[in-house]
Amino acid sequence: MKFMKLKNSLQTKIGIYFILFALVIINSIGWVLYYQSEKYFDEELGINLQYIAKASAKLVDSDLFSYLKIGSERGKFYKSLSEPLRKLQKSFGLKRVYIVNNHYNLLLDSDPNGKVGETIPHLESNLVELQMSKKGAAVRSTLYRAYDGKLYKSAFAPVKNKKGKVVALACVDASPAYLNVINKIEDFVLLLNLISLITAILISLLLARTIVNPIKALAAAAQRVSKGNYEIPVQIKSKDELGFLGNIFNLMQENIRGNEQKVKELSAAVAHEIRNPLNSISLYLGLLKRTLKRENQSVESVEKIQKEIETLNNIVADFLYFSRRPELKKTKFKVSELFEESLFLANDKIIRKKIEVKTVIIPQNLMVNGDKTQLKQAVLNLIINGVQAMDCCGKLELSAFDKEGKINIQIIDNGSGIEGKNIKKIFEPFFSKRSNGTGLGLAIVSNIIAQHNGTIIVESKVGHGAKFLIRLPYEEAV
Numbered sequence: 001m002k003f004m005k006l007k008n009s010l011q012t013k014i015g016i017y018f019i020l021f022a023l024v025i026i027n028s029i030g031w032v033l034y035y036q037s038e039k040y041f042d043e044e045l046g047i048n049l050q051y052i053a054k055a056s057a058k059l060v061d062s063d064l065f066s067y068l069k070i071g072s073e074r075g076k077f078y079k080s081l082s083e084p085l086r087k088l089q090k091s092f093g094l095k096r097v098y099i100v101n102n103h104y105n106l107l108l109d110s111d112p113n114g115k116v117g118e119t120i121p122h123l124e125s126n127l128v129e130l131q132m133s134k135k136g137a138a139v140r141s142t143l144y145r146a147y148d149g150k151l152y153k154s155a156f157a158p159v160k161n162k163k164g165k166v167v168a169l170a171c172v173d174a175s176p177a178y179l180n181v182i183n184k185i186e187d188f189v190l191l192l193n194l195i196s197l198i199t200a201i202l203i204s205l206l207l208a209r210t211i212v213n214p215i216k217a218l219a220a221a222a223q224r225v226s227k228g229n230y231e232i233p234v235q236i237k238s239k240d241e242l243g244f245l246g247n248i249f250n251l252m253q254e255n256i257r258g259n260e261q262k263v264k265e266l267s268a269a270v271a272h273e274i275r276n277p278l279n280s281i282s283l284y285l286g287l288l289k290r291t292l293k294r295e296n297q298s299v300e301s302v303e304k305i306q307k308e309i310e311t312l313n314n315i316v317a318d319f320l321y322f323s324r325r326p327e328l329k330k331t332k333f334k335v336s337e338l339f340e341e342s343l344f345l346a347n348d349k350i351i352r353k354k355i356e357v358k359t360v361i362i363p364q365n366l367m368v369n370g371d372k373t374q375l376k377q378a379v380l381n382l383i384i385n386g387v388q389a390m391d392c393c394g395k396l397e398l399s400a401f402d403k404e405g406k407i408n409i410q411i412i413d414n415g416s417g418i419e420g421k422n423i424k425k426i427f428e429p430f431f432s433k434r435s436n437g438t439g440l441g442l443a444i445v446s447n448i449i450a451q452h453n454g455t456i457i458v459e460s461k462v463g464h465g466a467k468f469l470i471r472l473p474y475e476e477a478v
């Protein structure tokens, strides 16, 4: 079974959701605070500016405005008239206090650079307020950004003559210091958001870790169990639900381990009990065969019984393999030894059927790194299957070579071959087409090869024999 690869998805999801959630909350709070405080400051300043505008409107004598001409600002008369405006500007720390006529041309200015008759560009942003002021009201503007890109806040008050007619407008511009306060609040909110973003990221990392790491440990443990490894317990230290789950998991592993141990002991005991009488029956049959030498028929019967016993013994050995699943004991050895020793064990059967055996190993001293006993069992099973599939005088070829970083081992026979519909089934336990076969042979072979991280494939055509190809990783086999 293939396991899908996890890409920290849960961890990332938890992190992102938490950060988004925290950001929305913190940002909203930050901006609400910002707008509230800005509104408050704005309101306060607006009221003050309005008062100052009213006061400045009363500081000047409107009857004297008619004496002001272009260029008057250079004379003493203008200076004495604008002096009170300058004082007001200084004492309240304002940006500018000035008087304009009804066409918005400058009459008097606290700013020494002001010129009589000039227009004040930023007033264009306040035409509505100026109109209202012309009608007799003191008005304050909202905070606005003029065409020069700077922030302004102004207030206007009507300057009336003795008859109560509005002849000019007193204008007051707020100081940059006030605007700085607003800017500082904005900076503060941005800083607050940045700090909270970093804190949210740190908390989410921590949160994701405490949840995701135990889940990862559990997933890894479950994967180990699925591969038949029940030895390593999961380590989850937290005392929450995940810790509880980890403990239950470990308990479950222990139970499985206990049961597995019991099954192993039981099957070993059963195998032992069966093998002992089998061995003594075999021994007595040997004796009987010698005493019955002359009576040919009886000898034949005894031989048949002996063959059956051998079959029974093999079955017991196969079952034992599955119940014990011996650990790999890896060593480096020559492939030629593997072939020679496996062929030796199958020698009787090979000779009986007069099979012609050919071995090809390239290079001659090709080495393999693996469990010799188990690989020998795998090769032997394949040889025996091949021999069983052939009648008299068949051909069996064993070859080995290295290709694409793998050691390739082939066992080829020219026997009966395997039907297409059975090809997929032959590696399944208990699949057998032979009357006295258990169907465990190839299941054991594929198990041994998988344990060596190798693969096994088969090619066959009915009537033309079969080719089994084992590929083992090369890097370990130097």
Ligand SMILES: Nc1ncnc2c1ncn2[C@@H]1O[C@H](COP(=O)(O)OP(=O)(O)OP(=O)(O)O)[C@@H](O)[C@H]1O
Pocket (backbone or CB within 6 Å): 318, 381, 385, 386, 389, 413, 415, 416, 417, 418, 426, 427, 431, 432, 433, 434, 436, 437, 438, 439, 440, 441, 442, 443, 465, 466
């Ligand atoms: N080289 C081969 N040629 C033809 N058929 C084969 C060959 N190898 C395996 N088979 C088929 O695959 C089946 C399963 O093989 P497997 O070795 O698993 O079991 P078995 O040989 O029947 O029994 P056991 O090996 O347990 O004595 C065999 O019964 C046979 O039909």
Ligand SMILES: [Mg+2]
Pocket (backbone or CB within 6 Å): 381, 384, 385, 437, 441, 442
């Ligand atoms: Mg077999």
